[in-house]
Amino acid sequence: MQLPLVVGVDGSDASLRAVDWAADEAARHGLPLRLVYASLWERYEGAVPTGSVERPSEQVMAEHVVASAAERAQRRAPEVKVTTDILPEDAVSALLGEADNAAGLITGSRGRGELKGMLLGSVSLAVAGRAHCPVVVVRGDPAGLAGTHERILLGAGEPGTAADAVRFAFREAEARDCVLDVVRAWRGPSHPAPGDGEPAGEPEKHATAVLDELLRDAMTEHPDVRVRPAAVEGPAHRVLVDRSAAADLVVVGARRRVGHLGLQFGRTGHTLLHHAQCPVAVVPQRV
Numbered sequence: 001m002q003l004p005l006v007v008g009v010d011g012s013d014a015s016l017r018a019v020d021w022a023a024d025e026a027a028r029h030g031l032p033l034r035l036v037y038a039s040l041w042e043r044y045e046g047a048v049p050t051g052s053v054e055r056p057s058e059q060v061m062a063e064h065v066v067a068s069a070a071e072r073a074q075r076r077a078p079e080v081k082v083t084t085d086i087l088p089e090d091a092v093s094a095l096l097g098e099a100d101n102a103a104g105l106i107t108g109s110r111g112r113g114e115l116k117g118m119l120l121g122s123v124s125l126a127v128a129g130r131a132h133c134p135v136v137v138v139r140g141d142p143a144g145l146a147g148t149h150e151r152i153l154l155g156a157g158e159p160g161t162a163a164d165a166v167r168f169a170f171r172e173a174e175a176r177d178c179v180l181d182v183v184r185a186w187r188g189p190s191h192p193a194p195g196d197g198e199p200a201g202e203p204e205k206h207a208t209a210v211l212d213e214l215l216r217d218a219m220t221e222h223p224d225v226r227v228r229p230a231a232v233e234g235p236a237h238r239v240l241v242d243r244s245a246a247a248d249l250v251v252v253g254a255r256r257r258v259g260h261l262g263l264q265f266g267r268t269g270h271t272l273l274h275h276a277q278c279p280v281a282v283v284p285q286r287v
Contacts, residue, residue, distance in 0.1 A: 004034040014108025023077040038094035109139035144278030153247035156184040165253030165283040185236035207231035237271035
């Protein structure tokens with residue numbers, strides 16, 4: 001039984017963009033699509049007099065949101081099986097609960113009612129920082145959202161914590177038949193003293209060696225994927241944000257420590273979620 005892609009919907013423009021992106025992704029990978037609206041209205045249905053035929057307005061809105069989203073997804077990808085559900089929970093808890101039975105979670109960059117000036121909504125941030133399945137936050141410019149660059153960007157982390165992100169990026173590039181750019185950022189000493197520190201060029205050599213180790217097995221398993229590895233000098237978060245302008249998806253790994261309840265990703269992932277110019281996939285790796 002195939003696990004579905006799960007999309008959090010709330011009727012906002014951002015969630016509708018997420019539905020469009022997820023429908024394309026489900027069709028690309030042959031996966032079912034599950035649209036979820038989270039609402040606490042059922043906890044307050046006692047406010048409606050017993051025996052009343054009038055349904056709570058929040059229930060009416062929730063049903064309209066999921067029905068409209070399902071119709072939109074079905075029009076966009078008729079071959080994809082679409083199901084819907086309305087869950088009596090807050091949005092973060094509902095989506096994190098869905099993660100255990102999902103191929104991935106898809107969210108918009110901001111939810112209904114959140115301030116337009118916000119770079120990223122609180123629900124998307126919390127889900128991306130805590131879920132134990134891949135999370136894609138759909139954001140960016142029209143070209144990145146439409147997938148016209150034909151390029152996936154992978155931020156190469158450490159070999160011990162990036163294996164799942166590497167596999168995810170290769171599968172995505174293979175399904176899209178596009179180029180996979182793999183970037184490992186490196187930093188040299190700011191003011192090396194004569195005779196001290198690493199030899200010139202050593203940080204770049206180390207970055208190249210990490211790339212070779214990270215990519216060796218995946219390149220063997222996916223020989224048709226066109227891979228372009230690059231060791232680039234500079235802070236990783238800035239390098240990847242800049243390069244996201246020419247990508248359809250940027251992929252980064254994130255550590256998931258068992259028993260840790262807070263947000264679990266570093267500066268690079270956090271910055272990309274706020275500033276990338278294309279959708280961002282956060283792929284967890286348990287450590």
